[in-house]
Amino acid sequence: MSLLDKTFDRTLDAWTHAYMAPAWRGAHLEGWLFEDAQARRAAEARLAQAGVQARFRSAYKPLLHYFLEEVERDGLVAAEIRYPLHEHAQAKRFTLEAYPLVALLNGVRVSLQPGASDLHYDVDLRYADGREIRSRVFAPNQLGHAPDGVAELSPTGWLRVRDAAGETRVDAAQATEYQLAFRAAMDAVRNHAWGAHEPYFERLEIRVDLPGIDFALPVDEEIVSTYEALHEDLYFSLLEHFQQHSGRPPGDRGLQPGQIIPDVRRHDGAAHVRISVEAFTPISPVTPAVPGFPLAQAREPLSAAQIAGCMAALGGDTFQATSRQGRPVLGTYLRGPGPAVFISGAQHANETSGVVGALRAAQALAASGKGHFALIAAENPDGYALFARLREQHPHHMLHASRYSALGDDIAYRERAPFFERDGRHQAHAISGAQLHINLHGYPAHEWTRPMSGYLPRHFELWTIPKGFFLVLRHHPGWGERARRLIEGVTARLARNVPGLVEFNARQLELFRAHALETGFAVMNGIPVQVTETDREELPMALISEFPDETVYGDRYVFAHTVQMETVLAATDIYRSGL
Numbered sequence: 001m002s003l004l005d006k007t008f009d010r011t012l013d014a015w016t017h018a019y020m021a022p023a024w025r026g027a028h029l030e031g032w033l034f035e036d037a038q039a040r041r042a043a044e045a046r047l048a049q050a051g052v053q054a055r056f057r058s059a060y061k062p063l064l065h066y067f068l069e070e071v072e073r074d075g076l077v078a079a080e081i082r083y084p085l086h087e088h089a090q091a092k093r094f095t096l097e098a099y100p101l102v103a104l105l106n107g108v109r110v111s112l113q114p115g116a117s118d119l120h121y122d123v124d125l126r127y128a129d130g131r132e133i134r135s136r137v138f139a140p141n142q143l144g145h146a147p148d149g150v151a152e153l154s155p156t157g158w159l160r161v162r163d164a165a166g167e168t169r170v171d172a173a174q175a176t177e178y179q180l181a182f183r184a185a186m187d188a189v190r191n192h193a194w195g196a197h198e199p200y201f202e203r204l205e206i207r208v209d210l211p212g213i214d215f216a217l218p219v220d221e222e223i224v225s226t227y228e229a230l231h232e233d234l235y236f237s238l239l240e241h242f243q244q245h246s247g248r249p250p251g252d253r254g255l256q257p258g259q260i261i262p263d264v265r266r267h268d269g270a271a272h273v274r275i276s277v278e279a280f281t282p283i284s285p286v287t288p289a290v291p292g293f294p295l296a297q298a299r300e301p302l303s304a305a306q307i308a309g310c311m312a313a314l315g316g317d318t319f320q321a322t323s324r325q326g327r328p329v330l331g332t333y334l335r336g337p338g339p340a341v342f343i344s345g346a347q348h349a350n351e352t353s354g355v356v357g358a359l360r361a362a363q364a365l366a367a368s369g370k371g372h373f374a375l376i377a378a379e380n381p382d383g384y385a386l387f388a389r390l391r392e393q394h395p396h397h398m399l400h401a402s403r404y405s406a407l408g409d410d411i412a413y414r415e416r417a418p419f420f421e422r423d424g425r426h427q428a429h430a431i432s433g434a435q436l437h438i439n440l441h442g443y444p445a446h447e448w449t450r451p452m453s454g455y456l457p458r459h460f461e462l463w464t465i466p467k468g469f470f471l472v473l474r475h476h477p478g479w480g481e482r483a484r485r486l487i488e489g490v491t492a493r494l495a496r497n498v499p500g501l502v503e504f505n506a507r508q509l510e511l512f513r514a515h516a517l518e519t520g521f522a523v524m525n526g527i528p529v530q531v532t533e534t535d536r537e538e539l540p541m542a543l544i545s546e547f548p549d550e551t552v553y554g555d556r557y558v559f560a561h562t563v564q565m566e567t568v569l570a571a572t573d574i575y576r577s578g579l
Contacts, residue, residue: 004188004275010211011157011176012056016043019161025051026164032059032140033157034178034226036213037069039268059140059155059176060213060226060451063098063121066137067105071125076108078126082115088143088151092517093455094121097139099447099465099515103219112514142173147190147244152454177271178226181208182452185234188275190241198246199407201258203278206234208264210271220466220508221396221445221552227264228397233450234262235401236457239408251459253410260408261386261401265393280325280406283385288312295360298561299554301352302359304385307378310359314366314375319431321424324406327381329424333431334365336372338576340432342539343568344376344425345440347412348403349383353549353557354440357564364569373572374428379421382406391551398444398550429538436486436575437542440564442549443470445556462521467512468505469494469563470521470528470546477533479540482579484531486541489574490567491525498566500559502526508548543571 012035019029029052033040040056047054058065063081067073081101083094095112098121102110115122121137140158145151157176161169175183185206194200212226242257243250259280288308291298295310302310304327311318311330321329333340343361345354358377365371378384387402405411411421419426428434443463450457456464471491475483495502505526513519521528545567549560 001277008177008180008271012043020050027052028162029054030160031056033176062139063137075128077128078109080111080124082113082122084119085114089153095515100219102514103511155451181271181273198256199258201277202280203259205276206262207274209267229449229451231262231264233452253413254415256407256409258408259406298356319427323382324420325382329421331376333374334371340372340434342374342428342434342437346378349380350387350399350402351442353560354564356561360565361568374432376424435540437539438568438571439544442547444550445548445552466508466548468508472544473531474534474537474542476540485579490570491527493570495525
């Protein structure tokens with residue numbers, strides 16, 4: 001069933017065509033839109049041939065693009081930046097929008113100070129030869145509101161035009177095809193009659209083809225991508241819509257709308273949006289296949305077949321749940337001395353370093369002869385399959401549409417039967433008697449934005465930019481002292497046993513603090529930690545790892561799953577030693 005099939009003219013082409021007319025010869029244009037530098041420079045050149053002086057800039061992360069495209073960085077020694085403050089945006093909004101400028105200007109003294117509310121960055125540059133340059137960088141934004149009434153200050157296209165006589169003819173926000181595509185997609189879904197009962201569909205496919213920005217920065221795993229940003233904005237905005245439609249509170253992870261799949265791709269022409277409701281496609285059986293290399297050398301996420309092969313090779317007492325789409329959720333229980341633990345990975349299927357880390361730890365524990373654990377290496381196989389599909393187009397994007405299950409919920413928050421994937425946890429708990437759950441997770445390895453919805457990812461603001469490897473420990477009432485000893489022991493052992501981890505964290509934490517203007521968490525033995533008393537977890541203690549692994553490869557991926565493995569080994573050993 002089709003909900004939308006619509007084309008939108010390319011804004012850059014429309015502006016270029018309009019102002020190449022002879023009547024505009026001698027005019028001066030400034031425009032901001034969601035296009036890459038190559039396309040903008042080409043449009044400027046076409047207008048120059050018509051006698052029109054034009055400068056087209058990026059409406060997405062304008063300060064960062066100013067430094068990349070317009071600032072002479074050779075010989076730059078200091079940059080004093082006063083960032084905008086706005087009553088409808090968090091104070092850190094515009095310092096985060098400038099991320100990762102502090103790291104990009106390595107060796108330059110960068111000062112970020114609060115400025116005025118007029119949506120300009122005021123920039124003072126000082127050079128080694130004594131030159132000083134002052135400039136103002138416009139950050140075009142428009143005020144809107146989320147469906148629940150929350151104010152959203154969001155980047156927008158903008159056009160300024162002065163005619164040959166110097167008279168201002170246009171100076172106003174302009175809705176670009178990027179914005180129009182997002183709004184049309186949201187309107188099509190909001191206006192559809194979905195009924196009153198979850199799930200509302202099996203698959204909601206959203207295909208968007210449009211121009212945009214997508215490039216890597218020479219800072220860790222950072223990329224700048226309007227394609228990724230639109231994927232994220234569509235996915236989470238639609239979750240918010242269905243939360244409201246169902247009468248649930250904002251951020252409710254138990255919502256089961258169905259599987260929402262934004263597929264956003266580059267197209268150098270008019271934007272095209274297609275939305276359809278589809279049935280699940282039949283799944284193909286997976287034949288287990290042990291990887292042809294040691295897991296310690298895995299430089300990219302394992303395939304479903306490789307995961308199945310590794311699980312089978314461990315032996316033990318196997319158990320299994322079935323996903324919503326019919327895929328097996330594979331578990332095994334290895335008996336041994338002392339108290340058991342439950343180890344899991346890929347609750348959120350785009351967080352894959354935990355899968356490899358869990359399997360490596362299980363192999364080491366089994367080889368020691370002292371392992372006593374239940375293991376589900378990949379809890380969310382439907383999401384994992386979607387992650388593999390979406391990575392074919394955008395291998396380095398975070399791809400949060402594959403985070404949740406095919407029902408659209410977070411499996412750990414599933415509220416009622418049929419439990420599908422969560423039944424694997426129930427079996428693991430029953431068969432092992434574990435009281436500690438070691439739950440391996442990841443989070444974005446580069447900046448996470450939602451530019452059409454206020455820029456920062458709502459309800460996930462703490463995770464907007466990387467801050468190193470992070471540990472969360474949740475414990476039941478009465479388990480506080482044991483939790484404290486566990487987190488102290490694990491962080492100390494990781495700092496000691498994983499070369500480079502403390503330095504990796506220190507570097508990312510320094511950049512996080514520079515742009516987020518806060519810490520928001522404690523640091524123990526060089527590792528950020530968060531300890532919370534709650535009765536929400538099923539087991540008395542849940543140690544949750546968070547490595548910035550969405551989506552990394554090569555040496556960084558090896559490092560990620562090594563940290564995950566060492567977390568399991570440290571926690572298991574300390575827990576078994578008696579807390």
